Amino acid sequence: MVAPIYRIQFPPANSERLTQDAVEFGLVTDDTVQMLRFHDYSEIYKRPGLYEELFYGRLRCNSPGKVMELLERALQTDREPLTELRILDLGAGNGMMGEVLNRHGVARLVGVDIIPEARDAAFRDRPTVYDAYYVADLASVGGHLHDELKQWDFDCLTCVAALGFGDIPPRAFFNAIRFIKPNGWLAFNIKHSFLDVDDQTGFSRLVRALVFSKYFDVYHLELYRHRLSMEGRQLFYYALVGRLTAPLPDDFLESHGIAD
Numbered sequence: 001m002v003a004p005i006y007r008i009q010f011p012p013a014n015s016e017r018l019t020q021d022a023v024e025f026g027l028v029t030d031d032t033v034q035m036l037r038f039h040d041y042s043e044i045y046k047r048p049g050l051y052e053e054l055f056y057g058r059l060r061c062n063s064p065g066k067v068m069e070l071l072e073r074a075l076q077t078d079r080e081p082l083t084e085l086r087i088l089d090l091g092a093g094n095g096m097m098g099e100v101l102n103r104h105g106v107a108r109l110v111g112v113d114i115i116p117e118a119r120d121a122a123f124r125d126r127p128t129v130y131d132a133y134y135v136a137d138l139a140s141v142g143g144h145l146h147d148e149l150k151q152w153d154f155d156c157l158t159c160v161a162a163l164g165f166g167d168i169p170p171r172a173f174f175n176a177i178r179f180i181k182p183n184g185w186l187a188f189n190i191k192h193s194f195l196d197v198d199d200q201t202g203f204s205r206l207v208r209a210l211v212f213s214k215y216f217d218v219y220h221l222e223l224y225r226h227r228l229s230m231e232g233r234q235l236f237y238y239a240l241v242g243r244l245t246a247p248l249p250d251d252f253l254e255s256h257g258i259a260d
């Protein structure tokens, strides 16, 4: 399907004082301008190609490629083939990271996202990328879903542009990590400030607790330009790839004072 061309209009006012999830852009159609928030994912995914045009075209997002590059390098360090990876892609959206992983020929690729519009867009725009795609909130995962996810025998978790900021909370990320086998890989990106000790948000604490724990070995940590802001300012993130050395204990969040 050929995606339509969208007229995206950035508003006249400077958006710098807004938090990233509150920023809005205009979608121009004939004589109307519909304002959409950057985090109105369901509205954005419903329109084929809009997510790509906004974040990848106009705002020059580069994160799937960067996380992929570091994951590839980490695997090379341990002389392991990418093609055998069984990957859980958390916050998979319409499949931008999935597409990059699929291009490298991984063994299994399963997406999870909290909204059905993400799965529908992934199946519509990238129908051959995921072996399965679950619409679920991993903050509470029990019963049937737990058993089904376990069956995939994941040895790698990817999560791109989806952690913190009103997106994936600590509990959901923690639960997703617990689906990864011991010795499995984690590959994700985080906002620059999440490694800053002054940032005491739950997510930031979780990342620091993980990085400095005995359960995880960091292979690559790289500061890079994730994308531009609407004002053209460079937004820096860390891409982080490492290997689990042992299962995270049940009380990992509580023992580090991390709220859900």
Ligand SMILES: C[S@@+](CC[C@H](N)C(=O)[O-])C[C@H]1O[C@@H](n2cnc3c(N)ncnc32)[C@H](O)[C@@H]1O
Pocket (backbone or CB within 6 Å): 041, 064, 090, 091, 092, 093, 094, 095, 096, 097, 112, 113, 114, 115, 118, 136, 137, 138, 139, 159, 160, 161, 162, 166, 167, 168, 169, 172
């Ligand atoms: C910016 S998009 C990133 C999509 C994709 N990973 C990419 O790189 O383009 C963030 C995604 O995280 C999803 N998300 C937010 N909260 C979530 C949660 N609690 N569990 C799973 N997915 C979540 C959103 O629905 C959205 O699709």
